[in-house]
Amino acid sequence: MTGVRKRRVWAAAALAAACLLAGGCRAVEGAGTAQDATDSGGPITVWVDPPRVPAVNAFQKAFPHIPVEVNTINGNVGSTELQQKFVLFNQAGKGWPDAIFFPSNDDIAWATSSKINYARDLGVDLAEILAGYPASVIDQCRIDERFRCLRNDAAPDVFWYDQVLLDEWGYDPPTTWEEYEALSLRIAAEHPGHLTGFLGDAYAPDRYLWSSGCPTNDASSEKHVRIALSDERCVRVQQLLDRLLTAGALSPTGIFSPDAAALGRRLVMSPGAVWWGNFLFRDTWKVPPGRITAGKPLRWSTDATPMTGSEGGGLWGFSRHIKGTQLDNVLTFARFVAADPRWQVDLSVGLPGYKPLQKPWLAKQKQARYLADFDRAAEAFVFATTIVRPDRDYTRYNTGTVWTHTITPALTSDKPFAAAWRQFGERLTQEARSFGYTVQSS
Amino acid sequence: MTAREQLATRPRIQPRRAAAPPAPPPRRRPNHAAAVLVTPYVLLLLVGGIIPVGYAVVKSLQNESETGFGGLSSYARVTADFRFVETFTNVALVLCVWLPVMLTTVVILALLIDASSRRFGATMRFVYYLPGSLAGIANFMLWLFLLNPGQSPVDFLWDGFGYTSLNEVAQPDNLPFILAAMLFFQGAGTWIIVLCGGLNGIPDELLEAARVDGATARAVVWHVKLPMLRPWLGYMTLLNLAYGFQLFLEPQVLSQVTHGLISPQWTPNQLSFTYAYQILDTPAAAAMSVILLLVTLSLGLLVIHRSRLFQDER
Numbered sequence: 001m002t003g004v005r006k007r008r009v010w011a012a013a014a015l016a017a018a019c020l021l022a023g024g025c026r027a028v029e030g031a032g033t034a035q036d037a038t039d040s041g042g043p044i045t046v047w048v049d050p051p052r053v054p055a056v057n058a059f060q061k062a063f064p065h066i067p068v069e070v071n072t073i074n075g076n077v078g079s080t081e082l083q084q085k086f087v088l089f090n091q092a093g094k095g096w097p098d099a100i101f102f103p104s105n106d107d108i109a110w111a112t113s114s115k116i117n118y119a120r121d122l123g124v125d126l127a128e129i130l131a132g133y134p135a136s137v138i139d140q141c142r143i144d145e146r147f148r149c150l151r152n153d154a155a156p157d158v159f160w161y162d163q164v165l166l167d168e169w170g171y172d173p174p175t176t177w178e179e180y181e182a183l184s185l186r187i188a189a190e191h192p193g194h195l196t197g198f199l200g201d202a203y204a205p206d207r208y209l210w211s212s213g214c215p216t217n218d219a220s221s222e223k224h225v226r227i228a229l230s231d232e233r234c235v236r237v238q239q240l241l242d243r244l245l246t247a248g249a250l251s252p253t254g255i256f257s258p259d260a261a262a263l264g265r266r267l268v269m270s271p272g273a274v275w276w277g278n279f280l281f282r283d284t285w286k287v288p289p290g291r292i293t294a295g296k297p298l299r300w301s302t303d304a305t306p307m308t309g310s311e312g313g314g315l316w317g318f319s320r321h322i323k324g325t326q327l328d329n330v331l332t333f334a335r336f337v338a339a340d341p342r343w344q345v346d347l348s349v350g351l352p353g354y355k356p357l358q359k360p361w362l363a364k365q366k367q368a369r370y371l372a373d374f375d376r377a378a379e380a381f382v383f384a385t386t387i388v389r390p391d392r393d394y395t396r397y398n399t400g401t402v403w404t405h406t407i408t409p410a411l412t413s414d415k416p417f418a419a420a421w422r423q424f425g426e427r428l429t430q431e432a433r434s435f436g437y438t439v440q441s442s
Numbered sequence: 443m444t445a446r447e448q449l450a451t452r453p454r455i456q457p458r459r460a461a462a463p464p465a466p467p468p469r470r471r472p473n474h475a476a477a478v479l480v481t482p483y484v485l486l487l488l489v490g491g492i493i494p495v496g497y498a499v500v501k502s503l504q505n506e507s508e509t510g511f512g513g514l515s516s517y518a519r520v521t522a523d524f525r526f527v528e529t530f531t532n533v534a535l536v537l538c539v540w541l542p543v544m545l546t547t548v549v550i551l552a553l554l555i556d557a558s559s560r561r562f563g564a565t566m567r568f569v570y571y572l573p574g575s576l577a578g579i580a581n582f583m584l585w586l587f588l589l590n591p592g593q594s595p596v597d598f599l600w601d602g603f604g605y606t607s608l609n610e611v612a613q614p615d616n617l618p619f620i621l622a623a624m625l626f627f628q629g630a631g632t633w634i635i636v637l638c639g640g641l642n643g644i645p646d647e648l649l650e651a652a653r654v655d656g657a658t659a660r661a662v663v664w665h666v667k668l669p670m671l672r673p674w675l676g677y678m679t680l681l682n683l684a685y686g687f688q689l690f691l692e693p694q695v696l697s698q699v700t701h702g703l704i705s706p707q708w709t710p711n712q713l714s715f716t717y718a719y720q721i722l723d724t725p726a727a728a729a730m731s732v733i734l735l736l737v738t739l740s741l742g743l744l745v746i747h748r749s750r751l752f753q754d755e756r
Contacts, residue, residue: 084719115722200609202702254701258590259607396720404702409613412703430524435721 031112031121031146032320036093039324043067044333047097049074052152052314055101055343059336066329071097083110086118098322098330099337101152102315105140109396111317112148113222119317121146125331129339129354136388137353141315143393144221148317150338153275153350154358155313156384157207158294160276161269163372165194165291173269176301177212180269181240187268188249195263197270199241200408201254202400203311207271209399210309210392212237212300216428219393225432226440229425236300242417252411254404261285271298273311274351274381282370289370294377297384307389313353351381358382396435402428495735501728508724516725520717520733529710530737532618537686540622544682545675548630552637553663567638571631582695585624612700617708621692625685633678640674641667676749680742687738690715710734 046056046068056070074081082103089095096118102108111119122130123146130138130147134154141149159180161173169191174180184196198204209216214234218226228234244250253260255272264285272280277294281287297308316337318330337343344352345360352361362378371377406427410420429439505512506519520526551570555563576584587593590608591600605611612620644667652662690711697704707713710730718727746752 081719087719087722110720110722113722200701253607253609256701257607257609259609401702401706405614405697405705408609408703409615412609412613413615427524434523434525 031117031119031144031148033120033323033327034117034320037321037323038326039322040326042325042329043069044098044326044329045069045071046099046333047071047073048101049103051349052101052337054347055337058340058343058347059333062336062340062342063332066332068333073100074103082107083116086111086116090116096319096321098319098326099333100317101337102149102317104398105312105315106394106396106398108141108143108149108315108317109394112143113396118320119148120320121148122150122318122334123147126150126334126338129335132339132354132356134353134355134385136390137313137355137385139388139390140310140392140394149315150334151353152314152316152337153348154310154353154385155273155275155350156310156381156388157211157271157273157297157308158377158380158384159269159296159298160267160272160281160292160294162267162287162291163293165268173295174298175295177237177240177298178301180271180298181244183269184244184249185247188244188247191268192248194266194268195249195251195270196268197244197250198253198255198260198263198267199245199250199411200252200404201256202398202404203255203273204407205399205403206309206311207273208237208241208309209234210389211271211297211307213303213307213389213391215391216399217393217395218391219395219437223437224440225393225395225437227425227429227432228441229421229428230442238417238421242421245411245417252408254408255280271309273313274384275312275349277371277377278349278365290372292370293372293374294380296380297387305387307387308384309392310388313350351385353385355385358385395432396437397428397431399428402431495732498728498731498735502725502732504725506723506725512725516723516729517733519723520713520726520729523713525705525707525713529707529713532708533687533689533710535618536621536625536689537683539618540625540686541679541682543622544626544630544633545679547626548633548637548678549668549671549675551630552634552641553667555634555638556641556667557659563638567635570634573627574629574631576628578691579695581624581628582692585620586699589620609700609703612696612703614704614708617693617696617704620696621689624692625682629682629685636678637671637674640671644670672749673751676745676751679749680745680751683741683745684738687711687734687741 044066048056048070050072053070053072056068060066060068086096102111108119110116126147129150133151137151137154137156138147141147141151159173159175163173166173169187171183171186174183180196187194187196199208205216212233213231214237215226215228215231216234220226229238241250245252251260251263253263255264255276261284264280265287267285274294277292281292282289297306299306316334318334322330339352339354339357341357341360344354344357345364348361352358358381362381365371366374366378403424406424407417407420410423411417429441432439501508502516503512503514504510505515551566555567555570557563558566573581586608588596589611591597591606591611594600600606600611603611649662649666652666657665688711689709693704693708694706694712697706697708707716711734714727714730714734717723717730
């Protein structure tokens with residue numbers, strides 16, 4: 001070996017060692033088409049949960065020349081088996097679906113993590129579609145300044161109430177959180193047995209904490225997050241919930257719990273997502289038509305502008321591991337599921353995230369004559385899609401799951417809310433750290 | 443010679459010893475037959491046991507990015523996890539409730555069957571076996587009905603505790619008891635049959651000798667049958683301990699059906715699963731598996747030693 005060669009070898013070895021020390025120099029591929037991308041020549045594979053199967057059927061009807069293989073996946077929010085499959089696909093270098101409906105919104109965090117890096121950047125290919133979303137609806141898909149997913153439906157929180165009951169009792173629907181608290185306390189005292197909220201499900205932190213601006217998921221990068229439960233915006237909502245729980249106005253049950261069916265019919269008012277109307281009040285709790293309606297999201301009287309949270313609202317992701325005709329077909333599929341009325345208006349149960357389709361969807365809903373004051377509710381829905389609070393990201397840790405195994409059991413067994421809240425904060429921080437986040441707590 | 447003396451002096455598994463010829467015939471070639479018999483087991487052991495354990499040990503010594511040697515760093519990460527001690531405490535709680543109940547109940551029921559008339563004993567043995575005949579997930583589904591007030595045939599029990607919903611029954615504080623009950627009904631029937639086999643293996647002349655010596659039924663149980671059952675009880679403790687530490691399915695599915703009321707990292711195995719497939723830290727998941735293996739192995743060795751499980755073979 002010559003001296004020059006020797007030096008080169010040493011330099012290479014030193015570089016390799018430096019790379020190892022610095023945490024690995026694996027080429028960061030970015031979010032575009034992967035280097036290992038392949039082209040099937042046309043056929044595409046899509047993975048959807050059972051409620052999204054009609055979307056694929058409608059696509060096949062609309063584009064019969066594109067062969068589609070459908071795989072129905074477990075739609076349970078918070079299930080972990082999906083991520084496990086993607087880990088194995090990455091190891092095998094094949095097997096990824098070309099398009100997927102993520103059962104949990106947090107899934108987008110691992111699907112765009114540097115380790116799995118599945119979801120492609122849609123910023124260029126689907127620019128015209130992305131432009132059709134209200135900024136606050138697509139904000140959670142903008143990860144590191146790239147658009148890595150599409151919203152299926154918008155799920156901002158509005159304020160639901162039983163118009164018949166409130167009229168009968170002579171109450172005006174509240175418009176601020178402070179009024180909501182005052183009226184809840186009154187209802188708990190004057191009409192015991194009636195409820196003004198549910199606290200035991202994984203969406204409860206979205207409903208209450210996100211709306212208030214409490215930083216639980218404020219991620220500035222893949223490795224850095226702000227969780228500050230001592231923030232004033234957390235304290236105000238914690239104290240409000242504590243007072244309502246003490247008065248017996250809130251139920252420790254979750255909205256999806258089988259026990260909630262009976263309780264749901266005694267729910268007088270509550271903040272809740274747009275989909276609550278059809279999915280919960282009408283189909284699950286069987287509240288008769290003409291009672292329920294929705295107003296604009298509650299606002300904190302001290303906040304300058306009204307802001308709201310969001311519960312779910314599905315996300316579509318598309319593979320980085322394809323190119324050519326296969327990619328073209330997948331993009332056709334993406335345009336269809338996000339912005340084609342044959343799915344979004346005719347079949348989808350949620351308010352379309354894509355703004356141009358919101359009006360036709362609402363017109364169709366109006367014909368169903370379920371809500372009491374449809375025009376008021378429709379106005380609230382559209383307004384709410386524009387004021388979803390930013391700075392709340394989908395993260396590798398699931399805030400809802402931490403909530404359901406700290407707050408929910410404590411409330412179920414009558415333990416004090418303040419202690420449960422403390423435990424929720426501690427576990428949330430610890431959980432974020434276990435996923436490798438550096439947590440800023442102030 | 444009293445029964446106790448006879449017991450103390452006789453070899454444990456007499457029939458096997460008695461059946462063995464005094465000396466092997468000089469030209470017999472038993473090694474081939476033994477090899478043929480053992481090979482499938484050894485192959486399975488390699489594929490399903492030794493190679494995965496070796497792989498886990500190697501993997502656990504890698505660094506977090508899996509690019510090189512990481513020493514014991516993955517062990518440090520996993521033991522520093524805020525759920526590490528908690529998961530072992532949870533399993534220990536289940537075992538503390540489950541094992542004593544399981545051992546005493548199974549022994550008592552097996553002794554009762556042994557003491558019953560042939561037909562009644564056989565019927566009861568079958569009845570006890572029934573709850574365990576539903577395997578895995580089918581058994582779990584049955585339990586969901588049992589645990590759900592309103593649907594449950596033991597609703598009076600939940601009423602007594604003041605529980606009106608599944609979430610109240612299945613709250614984390616109750617989980618050790620619920621899991622212990624699940625494991626008990628799943629396994630008790632099988633172990634009753636195993637112990638009945640053990641009791642049947644006690645030579646009649648030994649029991650006869652005890653009775654001739656004037657031993658009461660209770661004394662026969664205490665001084666003859668129970669000591670003879672000791673290796674079987676050791677075997678049962680050993681397998682159940684291992685099973686208890688590997689708990690995964692029951693808390694995992696219970697967490698899903700209660701919409702997250704139970705932490706998804708309730709047992710060590712679940713924590714390992716989380717490291718592998720959520721945190722995506724395979725070395726830490728491997729380290730957790732190795733730790734679990736070491737704990738189970740040491741407890742197993744302790745049980746083998748205390749119950750003199752393999753004393754006969756020595």
